[in-house]
Amino acid sequence: xxxxxxxxxxxxxxxxxxxxxxxxxxxxxxxxxxxxxxxxxxxxxxxxxxxxxxxxxxxxxxxxxxxxxxxxxxxxxxxxxxxxxxxxxxxxxxxxxxxxxxxxxxxxxxxxxxxxxxxxxxxxxxxxxxxxxxxxxxxxxxxxxxxxxxxxxxxxxxxxxxxxxxxxxxxxxxxxxxxxxxxxxxxxxxxxxxxxxxxxxxxxxxxxxxxxxxxxxxxxxxxxxxxxxxxxxxxxxxx
Amino acid sequence: xxxxxxxxxxxxxxxxxxxxxxxxxxxxxxxxxxxxxxxxxxxxxxxxxxxxxxxxxxxxxxxxxxxxxxxxxxxxxxxxxxxxxxxxxxxxxxxxxxxxxxxxxxxxxxxxxxxxxxxxxxxxxxxxxxxxxxxxxxxxxxxxxxxxxxxxxxxxxxxxxxxxxxxxxxxxxxxxxxxxxxxxxxxxxxxxxxxxxxxxxxxxxxxxxxxxxxxxxxxxxxxxxxxxxxxxxxxxxxx
DNA sequence: CTGGCTTTGTGAAAACGTGCACAAACGTTT
DNA sequence: AAACGTTTGTGCACGTTTTCACAAAGCCAG
Ligand SMILES: NC(=O)c1ccc[n+]([C@@H]2O[C@H](COP(=O)([O-])OP(=O)(O)OC[C@H]3O[C@@H](n4cnc5c(N)ncnc54)[C@H](O)[C@@H]3O)[C@@H](O)[C@H]2O)c1
Ligand SMILES: NC(=O)c1ccc[n+]([C@@H]2O[C@H](COP(=O)([O-])OP(=O)(O)OC[C@H]3O[C@@H](n4cnc5c(N)ncnc54)[C@H](O)[C@@H]3O)[C@@H](O)[C@H]2O)c1
Numbered sequence: 317x318x319x320x321x322x323x324x325x326x327x328x329x330x331x332x333x334x335x336x337x338x339x340x341x342x343x344x345x346x347x348x349x350x351x352x353x354x355x356x357x358x359x360x361x362x363x364x365x366x367x368x369x370x371x372x373x374x375x376x377x378x379x380x381x382x383x384x385x386x387x388x389x390x391x392x393x394x395x396x397x398x399x400x401x402x403x404x405x406x407x408x409x410x411x412x413x414x415x416x417x418x419x420x421x422x423x424x425x426x427x428x429x430x431x432x433x434x435x436x437x438x439x440x441x442x443x444x445x446x447x448x449x450x451x452x453x454x455x456x457x458x459x460x461x462x463x464x465x466x467x468x469x470x471x472x473x474x475x476x477x478x479x480x481x482x483x484x485x486x487x488x489x490x491x492x493x494x495x496x497x498x499x500x501x502x503x504x505x506x507x508x509x510x511x512x513x514x515x516x517x518x519x520x521x522x523x524x525x526x527x528x529x530x531x532x533x534x535x536x537x538x539x540x541x542x543x544x545x546x547x548x549x550x551x552x553x554x555x
Numbered sequence: 556x557x558x559x560x561x562x563x564x565x566x567x568x569x570x571x572x573x574x575x576x577x578x579x580x581x582x583x584x585x586x587x588x589x590x591x592x593x594x595x596x597x598x599x600x601x602x603x604x605x606x607x608x609x610x611x612x613x614x615x616x617x618x619x620x621x622x623x624x625x626x627x628x629x630x631x632x633x634x635x636x637x638x639x640x641x642x643x644x645x646x647x648x649x650x651x652x653x654x655x656x657x658x659x660x661x662x663x664x665x666x667x668x669x670x671x672x673x674x675x676x677x678x679x680x681x682x683x684x685x686x687x688x689x690x691x692x693x694x695x696x697x698x699x700x701x702x703x704x705x706x707x708x709x710x711x712x713x714x715x716x717x718x719x720x721x722x723x724x725x726x727x728x729x730x731x732x733x734x735x736x737x738x739x740x741x742x743x744x745x746x747x748x749x750x751x752x753x754x755x756x757x758x759x760x761x762x763x764x765x766x767x768x769x770x771x772x773x774x775x776x777x778x779x780x781x782x783x784x785x786x787x788x789x790x791x792x793x794x
Numbered sequence: 795c796t797g798g799c800t801t802t803g804t805g806a807a808a809a810c811g812t813g814c815a816c817a818a819a820c821g822t823t824t
Numbered sequence: 825a826a827a828c829g830t831t832t833g834t835g836c837a838c839g840t841t842t843t844c845a846c847a848a849a850g851c852c853a854g
Contacts, residue, residue, distance in 0.1 A: 326762075329841060335758040339737055353801065362739045366804095366843060373803055381802040382850040398758050399765025406757070417656045418753075423737070427754045428761075467764050468757065491767065492760040498578055498662070500601045508763040510756045514657075515666045517749045518645070518707065519574040519637050521731040522667075523565075524747040525706050526638025528730065568811060592831065605813055605834095612833055620832040621820040 326397070330371045336361050337368070338394045345387045353384035405432030407466045407490065409481040410473035411441045411451045414496060418472060419447030429468070433460035437477075454484060461488040468492045475499040565636070569610045575600050576607070577633045584626045592623035644671030646705045646729065648720040649712035650680045650690045653735055657711060658686030668707070672699035676716070693723060700727040707731045714738040 326334075340360045344352060354372070358365040372378065372385065375393050379385045395401055406424075408415050411434050418424060419431050431447055437454045444451050452460055460466070469485035471478055471493060478499040485493055492508040495501055498516075503509055565573075579599045583591060593611070597604035611617065611624065614632050618624045634640055645663075647654050650673050657663060658670050670686055676693045683690050691699055699705070708724035710717055710732060717738040724732055731747040734740055737755075742748055 327841070331759055331762050332755065334762075335752075335755040336739065338758075339754075340739070355801085360739065362741070364843070365801095366845090367841090369802065370804075370842085377803070379802050380850065381848070382800045382852095384801070397762070397765075399761045399768075400758065404757070404761050404764065413656055413660065417652055421652065423754065427757070429754075429757050468760055492764055494756055494760060500575065500579075500599065502601070508760055510760055512751060512753070512756055513574075514751070515578075515662065515668075516571065516574040517733055517751055518643070518666070518668050519577075519639065520570055521707055521733060521747055521749055522638045522643050523570050523573075523636070525643065525731055526636075528745075529638075566811075594831085603813060604831095605815090606811090608831090608833065609812085616833070618832050619820065620818070621822090621830045623831070 326374045330374055331398075333361070333363065333367075333371055334394050334398055337371070338391065338398070338400075341387050341391045341394070345391060350387055351384050352387055352390075354379070357385070400428050403428050403430055404468050405430050405464050405466050406468045406470050406494075407431075407433040407435065407457065407460055407485070407488075408470045408472055409435055409454070409457070409485060410471065410477070411436040411438075411444070411446060412472065412474075415470075415472035416446045418470065419449060421447075432464040432466045433457075435460060437473075457484050458488040461485075461490060466490060468494065471495045471497055471501070473497065565613045569613055570637075572600070572602065572606075572610055573633050573637055576610070577630065577637070577639075580626050580630045580633070584630060589626055590623045591626055591629075593618070596624070639667050642667050642669055643707050644669050644703050644705050645707045645709050645733075646670075646672040646674065646696065646699055646724070646727075647709045647711055648674055648693070648696070648724060649710065649716070650675040650677075650683070650685060651711065651713075654709075654711035655685045657709065658688060660686070671703040671705045672696075674699060676712075696723050697727040700724075700729060705729065707733070710734045710736055710740070712736060 337357060340357060341352070344360075354365045354368040358368045361368065369379075372390070375397050378390060378393055406429050408418060408431060411419070415434060415436070419434055424431065431449050434446060434449050434451045435454045435457050436442060436451050439453075441451050442453045461469075467490055469481075469488075469490040469492070471481045471485070473481045475497040476499070478495060478497040479501050482493060482495070482501040482503055486503055486507060491506070492510075493501070493503065494510045494512065496512050498513050500511075501509065576596060579596060580591070583599075593604045593607040597607045600607065608618075611629070614636050617629060617632055645668050647657060647670060650658070654673060654675070658673055663670060670688050673685060673688050673690045674693045674696050675681060675690050678692075680690050681692045700708075706729055708720075708727075708729040708731070710720045710724070712720045714736040715738070717734060717736040718740050721732060721734070721740040721742055725742055725746060730745070731749070732740070732742065733749045733751065735751050737752050739750075740748065
């Protein structure tokens, strides 16, 4: 019995959008919607309908022409493709402000990423319980990771400790890292790294604000007819 | 005296990297580094040196061949281009877990984005003080925004209230929004929207984990020689 | 079972982003 | 002032992503 293998390699841009579709489809299913067209899904996701179809086509031919996509089936297929048919426990490094907020956040575990452990280097924090999980010492990270077979780590330390945290995570056997610090980390080949940097997002917005101001000021000087305001950032919708 | 106008329109991909360069340059300046080559900067940013040069070339010809870039000058130029020569106060909508964590986070104001106000709809929260700012009622958002001439809003409400929050922000005069909820929001044309979705980031990592597993399992079946593990996600470094 | 309406799935074109490679420019050394 | 090593700035080719446009496929009415 052949494992149903991913047909082609899915483009990274598509992988980044599948979770968005997944969430929308789930919500629609919950309110009783059984079938959706690419147009409807595109509207809710804030993207182009052709893009939705192409994205979904990487999963297989799961739509019905003239009808649309079966919501429940599509949810299942996306979940399968993203590897969300089982939980992925995560280990959080750094039990400060952010680490505690994340640990206490249910939308985390609800989506299949329960907090499997938290570690910190500060003895004052070790032993305390946040989000129902007891904080352990960084030295014990390997046991924490291996006990629950964890493969995803989250870095929520100060930026200066980020590389240290990454090294510890890799040494403990983690193969994917989500980095919340502003520091760029180096990891061995084969380890996936995701980054969430608040300041970067705000600075991108500031750039657009700045451009808006420049454009408004310059409109009398430069004769280029009102160049359209860039209302779209890399990710996210704009209408 | 002509305002020094942005030469060309800077590609979005470059805009997203400039803040990373900026941070690194700032750190290097602080430890006494006065000059850097594109190679050195690229190394620290985890990107290709040619990309660094091309990115910086959009700002102008500020390097010196055979030498490199003057760190202080480059910091100034990037800050100017990104519109970071003055502060951008932000208003936070939703004073829950996340809203409070953000308000209390110094790395926010430190980078030029002081919290200019927080609003919530819950009377139990209104009046309390978080991060040194008093929580006001959503109804007063317009006054909050206009009093400090705020143009950036942050949404930290539950997902179900996100569209509502976005509408309130736009009505109050905000023109850029950073959305922390998983809900896709619709805004009028000309409003910039950035999105930070934790679950999406984790799901992308899960996909890579899943692929690793599939690849390992399938290695005996498929004769395609060990296809290189995708160790790079959209943003962030991987070595 | 035919015709009309709807919607998918996908080639092909266009737009965008990346990385190589090298001439031009600069500082330094002889 | 020429020769040399270094590093920028960018043309170009390549890869990826988006968008268009339409044939193929399905449903339904008559
Ligand atoms: N607080 C926020 O709202 C927020 C928002 C965005 C980004 N961030 C980023 O998240 C990171 C953490 O922020 P925070 O506010 O939670 O900081 P924090 O100082 O409250 O917490 C950091 C924690 O990490 C621990 N730590 C330090 N070195 C460690 C190491 N080597 N190994 C394990 N643990 C270690 C500390 O003991 C502390 O408990 C920072 O990089 C910050 O820039 C925070
Ligand atoms: N807590 C986290 O670590 C975390 C992490 C990632 C994403 N998020 C997302 O951030 C959002 C907020 O999370 P949270 O944990 O802070 O939730 P929360 O319930 O603690 O806080 C939400 C706050 O928003 C207020 N609110 C509700 N409707 C509002 C409205 N229409 N206008 C203004 N305020 C309103 C509520 O009164 C409450 O104070 C959620 O969408 C969540 O998915 C949270």
